[in-house]
Amino acid sequence: MNVSVVLFTADLRLRDHPPLRAAGDASRQVVPLFVRDPAVDRAGFAVPNRMAFLADCLRDLDAGLRERGGRLIVRSGDVVAQVCTVAAEAGAGDIHMASDVSAYAQHREERLRRALEAQGRRLHVHDTVTTVQPPGVVTPASSDHFAVFTPYFRHWERQALRGVLTAPRAVRVPDGIGSEPLPSRGSVTGVSPRLATGGEAEARRRLAAWLRRGIDDYADRQDVLAADGTSRLSPHLHFGTLSPVELVHRAREAGGPGGEAFTRQLAWRDFHRQVLAARPDASTADYRTRHDRWRSGPAAERDLRAWQEGCTGYPLVDAAMRQLRHEGWMHNRGRLLTAFFLTKTLYVDWRAGARHFLDLLVDGDVANNQLNWQWAAGTGTDTRPNRVLNPVLQARRYDPAGAYVRRWVPELARLRPPAVFEPWRLRGTGRAAVDYPDPVVGLAEGLARFKEARARA
Numbered sequence: 001m002n003v004s005v006v007l008f009t010a011d012l013r014l015r016d017h018p019p020l021r022a023a024g025d026a027s028r029q030v031v032p033l034f035v036r037d038p039a040v041d042r043a044g045f046a047v048p049n050r051m052a053f054l055a056d057c058l059r060d061l062d063a064g065l066r067e068r069g070g071r072l073i074v075r076s077g078d079v080v081a082q083v084c085t086v087a088a089e090a091g092a093g094d095i096h097m098a099s100d101v102s103a104y105a106q107h108r109e110e111r112l113r114r115a116l117e118a119q120g121r122r123l124h125v126h127d128t129v130t131t132v133q134p135p136g137v138v139t140p141a142s143s144d145h146f147a148v149f150t151p152y153f154r155h156w157e158r159q160a161l162r163g164v165l166t167a168p169r170a171v172r173v174p175d176g177i178g179s180e181p182l183p184s185r186g187s188v189t190g191v192s193p194r195l196a197t198g199g200e201a202e203a204r205r206r207l208a209a210w211l212r213r214g215i216d217d218y219a220d221r222q223d224v225l226a227a228d229g230t231s232r233l234s235p236h237l238h239f240g241t242l243s244p245v246e247l248v249h250r251a252r253e254a255g256g257p258g259g260e261a262f263t264r265q266l267a268w269r270d271f272h273r274q275v276l277a278a279r280p281d282a283s284t285a286d287y288r289t290r291h292d293r294w295r296s297g298p299a300a301e302r303d304l305r306a307w308q309e310g311c312t313g314y315p316l317v318d319a320a321m322r323q324l325r326h327e328g329w330m331h332n333r334g335r336l337l338t339a340f341f342l343t344k345t346l347y348v349d350w351r352a353g354a355r356h357f358l359d360l361l362v363d364g365d366v367a368n369n370q371l372n373w374q375w376a377a378g379t380g381t382d383t384r385p386n387r388v389l390n391p392v393l394q395a396r397r398y399d400p401a402g403a404y405v406r407r408w409v410p411e412l413a414r415l416r417p418p419a420v421f422e423p424w425r426l427r428g429t430g431r432a433a434v435d436y437p438d439p440v441v442g443l444a445e446g447l448a449r450f451k452e453a454r455a456r457a
Helices: 018-026 038-042 048-067 079-090 103-118 149-158 200-213 215-221 234-239 244-254 256-278 298-309 315-327 332-345 350-360 366-377 391-398 403-408 428-432 443-456
Strands: 003-008 029-036 073-076 094-098 122-126
Touching: 003 018, 003 079, 018 029, 018 094, 018 122, 029 048, 029 079, 048 200, 048 234, 073 079, 079 103, 094 103, 103 122, 149 256, 200 234, 200 244, 215 244, 215 256, 244 256, 256 366, 298 315, 298 332, 298 350, 315 332, 315 350, 315 391, 315 403, 332 350, 332 366, 332 391, 332 443, 350 366
Parallel strands: 003 029, 003 094, 029 073, 094 122
Antiparallel strands: none
């Protein structure tokens, strides 16, 4: 058989795409396939921001394929059934796809392999498509995964890095393979007002701009909230419109503290994936339990809602939560602070926060989202599980002029430091003129409650 199927999942690009290159090298014709999986909807992951961004990505992928003489085939339904159907329609003997680490992805791969083998077809699963290094490559002698980042990173840095593959010059799709219409961003409701644009073309534009103007200062600016010194490439990594392998190559070429710091962030991404690959239950269960008895009941629900709505009375926390709702994205320092605040100052279950982030984040994925939340909650890989971040001190350090707070919390736009960090300290008419809530809990009270709860656990 001289036809192969390439199943696109979280790798929606043409450049540096091992499955696509392998399929093209092995046969004369290729069926580029994307399956809209109802299991994703049932699991609650098909939220508006990611569906809108996905629509952009699929349209851009189709456009890139058409420039090369091909097109994207879109089907809906059970992935295994749809792949087997398309393979039969095309007379394909080989199916290529990228590896993934979630429990669902691993189960999908197993089902697909069995079904294809029953038809006399072969499944080829390619590593280093959505990660820099495969999860099982960087391991300690005594375990199947590293539980602490620093030793993992030392080993990760020493691994060989494959070269970057060019996009195929031509893609020939067999005649007669039907496709559903491509989805459109305009058909998705409930999208954040300033959601970024998806697709490989936009990803490469952002990457080029980042390499020209951002990466050199990344080490110094990555935590400065008002400067927005991050790459904003995380949505494109999540949907695979950029290759993490290529990004490591480009970061190392850039060199300097910025390139090193950015490479370290890409290693964190691989680190979380190797943890989840070894411990799939960490998406919902404590990686290292602290036997927490998280708050519940009306008061806890009220605090959770205040956090979700950006009305906790702590300006930096509220600014970050409002940015999330408006953009479907949040600055990394904001993610860290808001997660610490919910789990340790409010002592609300990390799963509630992780779910809210997944409801809104365009780059929300199981490995990064859940394991970062566990790190903040002290139930994950953090070696200092009881550390607490003070939102006032964080504001003074990472938003010293209060510009980030004033942008996202317009009620405080007329205030300057230090009042913009602690508006509850204003007195008389000054406080009455600011339509902003008092803190949902005092920091000392929240800290004492957390320490007492962990001591009882």
